[in-house]
Amino acid sequence: MSSLHIKDVNKHYGDYHALKEIDIKIDSGEFLVLVGPSGCGKSTLMNTIAGLDSISDGAILLGDKDVTHLSPKDRDIAMVFQSYALYPSMTVRRNIAFGLEMRKVPQAQIALEVDRVATMLQIDHLLDRKPAELSGGQRQRVAMGRALAREPKIYLFDEPLSNLDAKLRVEMRTEIKKLHQRLKTTIVYVTHDQIEAMTLADRIAVMKDGVLLQLASPEQIYNNPVNMFVAGFMGSPSMNFIRSYLRALNDGLAIELHNRDGERVSIPLPERGKDLSAWVNREVILGLRPEQIRQATVNSPAVFERHINNQLDVVEPTGADTLVVTQFNDQDVTARLDPESHPVSGRDFLFAVDVSKAVLFDPDNEDRIY
Template sequence: MANLTIDNVIKTYGQTEVLKGINIAIEKGEFLILVGPSGCGKSTLMNSIAGLEDVTGGRILIGDTDVTQAAPKDRDIAMVFQSYALYPNMSVRENIAFGLEIRKVPKPEREAEVQRVASLLQIEHLLDRKPGQLSGGQRQRVAMGRALARRPKLYLFDEPLSNLDAKLRVEMRTEIKKLHQRLGTTIVYVTHDQIEAMTLADRIAVMRAGELLQLGSPQEIYDDPANQFVAGFMGSPAMNFVPCRLVAGDAGLGVEITDGNGNPAWLPVPNPERLSGHAGQEVVLGIRPEMITDPVPHKAEDPLVRQVPMKVLVTEPTGADTMLVTEINGVELNCRINPGYSTPVGETVPLMFDMSKAVFFDPNSEARIDRA
């Protein structure tokens, strides 16, 4: 187990800059997730850490050792791939032990390590089977077991769950989380699935077009996004973005909205001192669906809460909640409400806007304009 330092790493292909000066410091035992849309550079960065790609500039250090020019075999890492990459002609036991055998680990130690890993992953009963006899989830456990048997300084996971069905993906997420909590290993994990990122990571690095946009804990990324892209990428359903005007009036600073029936309303803003310089300007309001709900009596007197009559366009029951679609300022709005709240489509019902976690963006640059 070791820390990892990515120091101003640049990668270019011809004139195309794929990584644009990435800086990340990962502590021992930390679980870092690289997340972003396809083509953002996260897999290129992962391959650069593994030594499968040469970097154009910058340094990569594992522990105190500069491995920028080192071959993959000399970096003391283990990688779990999206495709499992198991040897089909070998048993599970042989697949797990293969890396140890290559390193000439004595047979008794190999067998003990295979048993340890198999017990950890609960695959003892699969040791004599071939990969072709296993389910997708079982193959992924074997791939993880092969990496764990190495006991390297650093584990790299490259979209390991993307080939699994939805239910199995949730189960494997839990297994990976429990495994990390038990072993305290240093992990760098690539995914395009923001739910995986939120549930697994100690910290998340959000990337777009080769740039690191924000690095922080899942809650920091969710509650305090640096820009509109990060705010919209993290969260399911995504954050609502509403173009509106900031206005200063007798009640303080707020935003003007118009509901689907054409009726005006006013919503207060949190931390008005950060936005006072933008009074009278067009801004983009960002508000999460769970902050627009059916009326909750105990919040009624909160100065950052307002009740607004809204026209119901669509309802989507999910069991625990109902997602409701309405409209303000010509933009559809996702709201999360109690399934017992009556919301007939086409009717106008009171909805509660809790503005305590609302965020604001510049409509041109998409940068946050209300961060401390």
């Protein structure tokens, strides 16, 4: 295990600036997930860490060693690819052992390592099969086993689950989580799947257009996004963005909403020590997670909550929850409801809108202001 410092890294392809001043420190044993849309630079960054691609300037430090100009084989890094990258003519046993054989590890030690990782990944009964005889999940386990047999300083996973079906993705995600908890290895993991990121990571790095937008724990990313891109990218369904107005209310501030019939409510905002006086009577973007819009109860609304009636446009049962689409401030809004509330499309429904965890954004630059 080792720490990793991606220090002020830039990458240019001609005039195209693929990575822009990326600076991330990863502690030994930490699980960092790089997320972002296609083309954001996350795979490019992964390749520069592995040494498969050079950087234009900056440095890659593995522990206290500068590996910026070392070849991939000299970095002591193992990589698990999206495509598995298994040798089709070799058995599972040989695929796992191959990297150790190239390093001239004694055969007796290789045999022990292969048995160890095969047992850990529950593929010991597959050791004499070839990749063509395996399912996608089994091939991915073999690819992981080949990396684990080496015991390098750091593991890189480049979208390893994207070729698997939904059920198998969930199972393999759990296996990777268990593996990290058991081995306490340092892992950098690339994905475009925000659920994967939320469930696996100690910290998440959100990227867009080669820029690191936010680096924080999953809870911080979800509850305290720095801008609308991060807020909308993380979370499923994504955060609702509602154009609204900030108003003065008693000694504090409130956000204003209206339903389809024009009925208006002013919902008081918690005091967070942020001076928003310059925003009073101005338009802001209200960010609300779907779970912050729910069925109203018979009780009086909480301090930072108000009840408002509105028609349901779409009802989407998902099993554990029911997602519904309605409209506030003439914009579609998704709410997460208990299935026992029995919402019906086309009918009115009494919502409780809770702004205790709401965030506000500047409508011009989309940065968070509250």
